Amino acid sequence: MTSESLSQNFASRFLRFRVEYILMALVLIIWLAVNLLFALSKMDWITNSDSGWYWRSAQSLTPFDSAIPIGYPLIWRTLVELLPAIPFVFLGQAINLLAMIMTVVVIYHLMIALNIVNPAHATLIILLFPLVGITNLIQPRSNALLYLLIFSALLTYVRSHRLGFALTASMILLVHRSALPSLGLLIVIGLWERKITLWMLPIIFAPVIIYWLTGISQGQELTWYLSGYAENEKIIGLPLGDGLFGTLVSGLRGSVTDIIQAAILILYWILAIILLISPVWRSNLFLLALIVPVIILGLIQPAAEIWAMYNYTQYFAIPVLVYAQQKGIWPVRRSIFMFIVAGLILSQFMWAIYTLKFTTVL
Secondary structure, three states, X not given: OOHHHHHHHXXXXXXXXXXXXXXHHHHHHHHXXXXXXXXXXXXXXXXXXXXXXXXXXXXXXXXXXXXXXXXXXXXXXXXXXXXXXXXXXXXXXXHHHHHHHHHHHHHXXXXXXXXXXXXXXXXXXXXXXXXXXXXXXXXXXXXXXXXXHHHHHHHHHHOOOHXXXXXXXXXXXXOOHHHHHHHHHHHHHHHHXXXXXXXXXXXXXXXXXXXXXXXXXXXXXXXXXXXXXXXXXXOOOOOOOHHHXXXXXXXXXXXXXXXXXXXXXXXXXXXXXXXXXXXOOOOOHHHHHHHHHHHHHHHHOOHHHOHHHHOXXXXXXXHHHXXXXXXXXXXXXXXXXXXXXXXXXXXXXXXHHHHXXXXXXX
């Protein structure tokens, strides 16, 4: 092959994937900018956030922590062992950065598979979804890896790649247990739509079942994998919704952080109910797996873990975009899109500043 043909081949490949490259570059710049704000503020993720729990789990490799499954700590610890000269916090963030870049491509192709007009614009909106679209992908913890796996599962589901879906789904519950409602509902819908077959179920659930049974064999209780939900103390004694509305009550009693978090959580919980009532999911049943779990988590999560519900609101952008396109609202004019993106980027910095204040760094 001549040098001219090689250059033409490279140029054609670059042009083919130029949209993905541009998206990755834009998201990387925003990620670096938000991360720079944390760095300049001397944010100590290990001391001032739940990244400390993940790091302690990575150090000890405590395999049967009911709050933190083994997936992310194991990857983190492996990198630390392989690259001991590199600071461990940097390695944790590197996991997130790589997962985020891969997620950009996955979401872009998911938008194409769903026939969303202007898939690149839609991808940016999903990744920058307020308030924690990017901020959650900086802190060393499992969120970025979870996003990659869930969006990958959605893409393989929509494209009817059965083995790809089974393999991707099998890793999700080893990363975060709060994904169980979303994954479980998606599997039920897939069985109904015949996109998932019974032979896929052992592949999907074998890893987490082996993980659960191994924990029991090591002296853990039968319900150890989900035990944290029952052990957390209730705030106002409600059988359902104690974490959601208890956080609101705590805020009304004088906690500024709780009132802010409660306002955000209740707003998105109401949005989930609105999306459930809307017809958006009737032609795409799998969208129920993105809507219903937020309602469920809002009802069952204790106050100590209620913020896990918010981690799933980023997926709302998909049914919102589908509904907007159905109603002729999407795509929007370029000027309006730029205004929306500017607001979404601003929301990332607003949440970063809130995080810094909440952790008493500022």
